[in-house]
Every structure is written in structure tokens, then in C-alpha cells.
Amino acid sequence: MDFSKVRVLLTDGGARQTLTMLHGLKDIGCHVTVLCSSKLDVCYASKLPDKKILHEDAAGSYDGFEDVLLKTLQTGEYDVLFPVAEMTTNKVTQHEAEYKKYVRIACAPRESYIQAFNKQRTFEVALDHGIPCPYTRREGQDIEDYLANATFPIIIKPRNGVGSIGFHKFNTEEEFRARLDSGELNIDEYVVQEFVKFDKRIGTYVFIDQDNNVCMSMAQDVLRWFPLDAGTAVLIRSVDAPEALQYAGELLKAMNWRGFANVGFMIDAETGKPILLEINGRITAGIKLSYMCGINIARQQLELCYDEEVIQYPPNDKFGLMARHFHSDVLWFLKSKNRFKAKPSWFSWKNTKDLVYWKGDIKPWFVYTIRKAMGYQDGMKKRKH
Numbered sequence: 001m002d003f004s005k006v007r008v009l010l011t012d013g014g015a016r017q018t019l020t021m022l023h024g025l026k027d028i029g030c031h032v033t034v035l036c037s038s039k040l041d042v043c044y045a046s047k048l049p050d051k052k053i054l055h056e057d058a059a060g061s062y063d064g065f066e067d068v069l070l071k072t073l074q075t076g077e078y079d080v081l082f083p084v085a086e087m088t089t090n091k092v093t094q095h096e097a098e099y100k101k102y103v104r105i106a107c108a109p110r111e112s113y114i115q116a117f118n119k120q121r122t123f124e125v126a127l128d129h130g131i132p133c134p135y136t137r138r139e140g141q142d143i144e145d146y147l148a149n150a151t152f153p154i155i156i157k158p159r160n161g162v163g164s165i166g167f168h169k170f171n172t173e174e175e176f177r178a179r180l181d182s183g184e185l186n187i188d189e190y191v192v193q194e195f196v197k198f199d200k201r202i203g204t205y206v207f208i209d210q211d212n213n214v215c216m217s218m219a220q221d222v223l224r225w226f227p228l229d230a231g232t233a234v235l236i237r238s239v240d241a242p243e244a245l246q247y248a249g250e251l252l253k254a255m256n257w258r259g260f261a262n263v264g265f266m267i268d269a270e271t272g273k274p275i276l277l278e279i280n281g282r283i284t285a286g287i288k289l290s291y292m293c294g295i296n297i298a299r300q301q302l303e304l305c306y307d308e309e310v311i312q313y314p315p316n317d318k319f320g321l322m323a324r325h326f327h328s329d330v331l332w333f334l335k336s337k338n339r340f341k342a343k344p345s346w347f348s349w350k351n352t353k354d355l356v357y358w359k360g361d362i363k364p365w366f367v368y369t370i371r372k373a374m375g376y377q378d379g380m381k382k383r384k385h
Helices: 016-027 065-073 086-094 110-117 119-128 143-149 173-181 242-254 285-292 297-305 326-335 363-374 376-382
Strands: 007-010 031-036 051-054 080-082 154-158 168-170 190-194 198-208 214-226 232-239 259-268 274-280 322-324 352-354
Touching (some): 016 031, 016 285, 016 297, 080 297, 119 190, 119 274, 198 242, 198 297, 214 285, 214 326, 232 285, 242 259, 259 297, 285 322
Parallel strands (some): 007 031
Antiparallel strands (some): 198 214, 214 232
């Protein structure tokens, strides 16, 4: 396929993962336009885009996003719409029939994506197909029936949510009932699960083609996360995890998934077995690690949306490479009691690359630093557990 003739509209110019997709698309010769909502967006600062569109409502989390996107697509200047972040991908798939009048869409179809965006649906499918999960309240199950069989602590997390926002852990039944009786909590808006004590987390990257084949698979160990109790990854390392990869492939095939997905697992501290954590149906920030391992997800997404044969990457064997979100890792260092005991050392950069820093295109890193500093207080409030 001649990618040099493909004109791609890439969303979410402010997201870290968009930089990796941008590099992947430029590597294969695409003409790339990036939607940006601020001059402080990393992709607006990058020298790689062929064109940048700046609009205050261009971020997927903004109410005016759909109007901006539709008007942009109606110009006829694009062949492919490539959504990146979670909220954007959700909105794009909601209106995929309308957008497909103008472009092809490089993401999983709505029918599959909504199962991953809704964490309750994900666990329903997993439980029905024998994928190991925490003890989870089923859809429609009476909360009293669930509690009668649950062992505390338990956790709740929004059925539709991003990262660790909205997560809460209850150590005792009395604590949970007090919150439930307060009237502040609509339990049907949350996934309710037993808390799993885990020593580490494994994330898997899997790509499923139009014939339900696994065309790419790799795993990474989450070495550090922030917030400390159950936050998002700040340091990941490529590892060999065949059992987790097997479960991830089985789950995605059961969901009739198409395209890229990130399936996360906790490793039970007592049994050493992987237990399902979540599916991210959008491109995650850690995707840079797959790029470091020689895997171009952007190419696979384009091949799939053109119904071309998707390149088959062998199972990853480049273990020990690390990707680091340094800005959040600084917060981990300030908060963690293990700051000087961590392995690998917090001060080490061996076999490690930053998620935002790209050699030869360094301006985005400095712009991102400014933006993170400006939004620090709001970000911490959202992640307060």
C-alpha cells in the first residue's frame, strides 16, 4: 500500500500518545494534519505535522468538538480520521456513520469499542468466557446479594471513566454502607469489585485484524504508578508474559474486537496469576514502548481501515526496554517512601526513553512541562482517592 497518498486527520494534539502516532504515520510517508486546541499542545509544538488546525473546541472532551470535526471533514481534504484519546474515540464512534460519508475511520467500530469504554460490559464478557477477574457485581445483581458474598476491602470505579479518576477503596463494609446511605453514590454507575492485592501489573498490547487474527502482541510490566495506591503507570518495561497475552487475545476475540487494544492485568500476590483489570480501547500513552520495540501501530490501523492485509509482527522478544512518564514520576518520587529503594533506581535512565521526549523534536517536551505545571492542582484534585 502506498501510504504517501493517504491524508490523515489526527485528533488530540495535546495527548502524549498522539506524538507516537504522529511519528508512526510520518515513518510510512502519510500527509498528517493534527487537531489542536491550544498552542501548548505537544503536537502543535512538534515540527512533524504537515498541517495544524488550532481551534478552542478541538479537544474531544469539549462540547463543541463534534461540530469542529464535522466541518473539518466536510472540506474533503482528508482520507482517514484517526482518533486517539478515549473521549475523542468515544465521540467519533458514536457518530461513525456520519463521519464515514467523508473518510475512513482508524479505530475499533462502535459495537466493540463501547464494551471496552464501559468497564461493566467488559467484565460481563470476561466472566462469561472464563477470563480471570476479581469478584465483581454482575449487571442487575442486587447489592445486598453481592455484599453477602464479598470479602472486604472492595473498590468502586466509574463504569465509564478515564484513568484512576473516580476510583475509591473501602476497607470495611461499614465504611461502604455509610457512603451508600449518604445518597451521594449511585452504585449502578460504578463497577463494584473485591480489591485484589497485587505485587505488579501487566499491560498487554494486542492488535486484531478483520479476520480475527492476532497481528501484534506484547506485554509490559508496570514498575511504578501514580497515585501510589492504584494510579496510572509512570514507568513500564517490556516483558515476557504469555499467560496474560493469551487471556487478552481470547477476551478481544470474544468481543469481536477489531484493531488495537490495551488489556491490563493485575498479578495476584498470592497466586501469581493474571487477573483482568481493564481494557483501554483507545491508544494509550505507553504505546511509545511498542514503537521502541519496532512495532508501528499507526500502520496497522491504516491497513485495517482500508481492509488491506495487516502486517504481522512476531510476538515481541525485545524485553527490558522501558518507557517513562518523567513528569508523573517526579510526583511518585516526592510521595513514595520507596523513593531511594526502587528498582530500577529512580535516577537511572538505562534502556529508558521518556514518553514525551523525542530526539530531533524536543520542543513538545518543554511545552508539555509548562502545561503540566499549570494544571498540577486540578490534576491532583481529579485523582484524589
